[in-house]
Amino acid sequence: MHDLVIKIVESGPPFLEMIKRLKKHKLAITGLVIITALCFIALFAPLIAPHDPDKLHLAHRLLSPGDGYLMGTDNLGRCLFSRLVFGSRITLLVGFFVVAITSTVGVALGAIAGYRGGIIDEIIMRCVDVLLAFPGIILALVIAGILGPSLFNIMFAMSVIGWTGYARVVRGAVLSVKEREFVEAARSLGASDSRIMFRHILPNVMAPVIVMATLGMAHVILAAAALSFMGLGVQPPDAEWGSMLNAGRLFMRTAPHMTVFPGLAIMITVLAFNFLGDGLRDALDPWLKETG
């Protein structure tokens, strides 16, 4: 008897292979579909929302879901569904903005620290240590306390601490990749530092960054909602899921829909990003192992 050994040879550019593996991950695809739908809702909010999210209808206060309003109304008679739809804009904006800033700054500083080493590395990484010693939410409270509560200020506060995680991961990855022989080969060919960085090192450290950024979206959205819930973020009358939760808190017994729907919205969004992040990690893994 001969055992027939079938060797599966994966072929094609690494990126396409990753997409192939991601497609097999059902939860990740679910997450991706939800995120796409959310982006769509945020983009076309004025077309989707049946009512003006800020218009008060004092006669229609605290209506239950159904009565002419899909998700009922709040204590000031505003359409809850419309407010949720418009709130998705702020949520996604905060998420993308903060992740974009933190990952860019973190990757840049981490890459410099790892590549240059020496005193520059020490300075950057000790800054990271100091920032990591701060409880994030307290720092955000302090910043919001000093600068005043606003959407911009909480994004700023979250960006100040958020980059540290990326910097650490990227520095570690750069340290390992820069010792690999293809980097040495590039140097012996006379490649410039920037060429080595952008063509050889960065493409090989991006996998963990992509995973971190996706999971980071969930984290940022949750933190932003928490800060808004505490009244530090978006100020009324602007619709934001966290502050809507806070507004509904007083009417939990009589109008539970005021807290249930924003809560669900936050939960579904965060879950979607987490699913996608997990899927990406699995899809990038075989390749992370080779890189590491």
Place this chain on the structure above:
Amino acid sequence: MQEILVEAKNLKKHFHSNSFFSRRDKAVHAVDGISFSIPRGETFGLVGESGCGKSTTGRLLLRLLEPTAGEAFFRGRSIFDLGKKELQKLRREMQVIFQDPFSSLNMRMNVGDIISEPLEIHGIGGKRERKEKVSELMKLVGLSPGHAGRFPHEFSGGQRQRVGIARALALNPLFIVADEPVSSLDVSMRAQILNLMKDLQERLGLTYLFIAHDLSTVRFLCDSVAVMYLGKIVEMGPNECIFKAPRHPYTQTLLAAVTIPDPEIKRSRIMLSGEMPSPTDPPPGCRFHTRCPHAADQCKTIEPELKDVGNGHMVSCHLAW
């Protein structure tokens, strides 16, 4: 008299481990004063255990590392005095082939891009010319030019090593440092790659520094050989001298360890005891005395010099005559 292409003079490289917060000054004496010269068109073998400094020597000659002391010359010009522009010119003339074909190719680039990168860096040719040059190089090393769009993970180890060789040849170099190019390949692949290297040398007039720990490949490929131990050359000379009449006890043990594919041949086995001492503080006197079966008293205190015992055969041992 042949032209000397590459020459090293008393080359030293010590690695220090100090960072800003922890300052310890215990240098690793990776390469500790070695000299040799390689005539044009020849293959010079550098042999030794792992950690003896042979790869560091290769990297010094390529100026991937700055030396602690000593000089190296390429066509009579000092390698370490060159400015940026001159160094860039030098890079076109000397190239490197690495040991591990899995780590020496960037897996995010396709093979065509990998091979044409040197041309791109030095601004040689337009897009079309580079493409032609890539297919030419791929044919030269025995790869199908149609595979230029593939990625390194789609190739076998031997094929990847061929890609690495093609990359090294792209700039028409004179001198190639081959850092254990066949150590990570299986035996059948080894022969193919070695034959390819020999063939390319004849066709392109290449000069090789061949770094290896496997003596049979060195014997096959090299015109002259240097044996390194703990950052020093202990014996150096033409291929036949080293393999037929080794004088240094370390070389003798290395040769005794080579497997001969014939059970009929009787051979004496010399076993070394102990490990190689740490290169952070090499033993005084002869560096090999801690493991040498013949060590005498003078070996423990007086460091032997590299002396010519005839026909360019150099040995550094008090007892070798």
